[in-house]
Amino acid sequence: MGDVLVVAGPGVVPDAGLLAEVAAREFTALGVRGALVHARDAAHLLSLARGGAVVIPGPSPEVRELIGQPIGPVVWVDVERADDVAAGEGATHLHGRGISGLAWGIRHAVHRMRHPSRRIAYGASRDQWGDLYVPGGARNAPVVVLIHGGYWRSIWAADLMEALCADLTGRGFAVWNLEYRRPDLHGWQSTTADVAAGLAALDTVNMPAADAHPDVDLGGGAVAGSPALDLGRVAVVGHSAGAQLALRAVADGVRVALAVSLAGVLDLVEGDRRWLSSGAVAAALGHPSTEAAARRGAEEPAHVYRVSSPLLRLPLNAPQLIVQGTDDDLDLIDFSRRYARAAQHAGDEVTYLEMSGDHFAVITPSTPIWQATAEAITTALA
Known part of the structure; x- marks a missing residue:
C-alpha cells in the first residue's frame, strides 16, 4: 500500500471528471491510496508536487518552467505530444499518449516506489x-x-x-x-x-x-x-x-x-x-x-x-x-x-x-x- 497524489495544473483541457475516473481506476488496480487535486496556480502546484507526484502540467508557462527544475521524483504527464521537454533530476516526462497517459504515469510512479x-x-x-x-x-x-x-x-x-x-x-x-x-x-x-x-x-x-x-x-x-x-x-x-x-x-x-x-x-x-x-x-x-x-x-x-x-x-x-x-x-x-x-x-x-x-x-x-x-x-x- 502507498499514497499517490495526482495534480492537475491550471488550465488543463481534459474533462475533470474523466481524469478522476482514470485515476480512481488505476488506484484500485494497483492497490494504492490516491487523490486527484487541481492546483490554482504554479505556486500551489509546486507546494503539492514537491517530493513526488503525478502532474498534468497544462499550458501555464509558469507551471511548465517547473518541469525542468529539481523538485523531486515528479512524473510529468503531457496528454499532448511535447518533444524536447527535459524533466528535472529524478523526474520523468511522459507525453503524447492522450488521457491514457495519466494511467501510464500513475503506473510508473507506483512501480518506481515499489521497485527501485x-x-x-x-x-x-x-x-x-x-x-x-x-x-x-x-x-x-x-x-x-x-x-x-x-x-x-x-x-x-x-x-x-x-x-x-x-x-x-x-x-x-x-x-x-x-x-x-x-x-x-x-x-x-x-x-x-x-x-x-x-x-x-x-x-x-x-x-x-x-x-x-x-x-x-x-x-x-x-x-x-x-x-x-x-x-x-x-x-x-x-x-x-x-x-x-x-x-x-x-x-x-x-x-x-x-x-x-x-x-x-x-x-x-x-x-x-x-x-x-x-x-x-x-x-x-x-x-x-x-x-x-x-x-x-x-x-x-x-x-x-x-x-x-x-x-x-x-x-x-x-x-x-x-x-x-x-x-x-x-x-x-x-x-x-x-x-x-x-x-x-x-x-x-x-x-x-x-x-x-x-x-x-x-x-x-x-x-x-x-x-x-x-x-x-x-x-x-x-
Missing part, C-alpha cells in the same frame, strides 16, 4: 540509458534485456516494460530495461546504434569501476565491480517494434542465449506495404520499402529494409522464442507465423508460442501468455 532500480547511462543523450534491476543479494544472475516497442515513436518509452521488470526480478533474473533514441527525432541509424551500444554496455556494468568506459555512468560504483550479472546467460526480449530491434541486433552479431519476440514487427517490407500503424515502418526507416530500389530499376527491397527486417536476416544462429497473441492485429499474427516457419526452415532453433491475448497481454504479468513466456525464458536460461 539503478539508472546507468551508456551515452550523452537523455535517451541513452538503461534501468538495471538486480534481485536482492544476487550473484551471477541470468540477465533479461527488455526493449520496448511503440512503433519506433518517441511518445512511447521504457516505462512500457516496467511490469515485466518487476515480474522477472521476482523470478531471480537481473533485468536491463533499455531506452534508446527513437527515429522520429533522431533517425534510424541512431536507433539501431543505441540498441547495440545499450547491449554492449552490459559488459561495462560488470567491470570494476577503474576499467569502465568513461561515457558510462556507473552510479557511484555501487554496481561496478559487483559480479551480479552472468553475461553467459542473457536473453534479449523485445515487444512489438522492440522485437524487430532485438532480433536485428542478434542478426548483427550480439551473442545471446535466447532471443524473444513478443508480438513482433518481424516483416518490415510487408509492414510497410500494409501501412502498419499508419505508415510507421516507412516513417521510422526513412522511406518506403521499394522507393530506393525502384530508383535503381530494381524490384528487391531497399538496403535498409534488407538489413533491418528480421525475416530477411535469417538465419540468426541463435535460439528464438516467438510469442504471439491470437487477439492481436491480424498482420502481426501473420508476421509471427511466417517468421517462425521461415526461421525453422533456415535451420534456426525456434519455439513458436501462440495463445489467447491482445497486443499488450504479452507484456502483462498476470496473463497466461506471459506466464508461459516467462517459464520458457526460465527454462532457456537455467
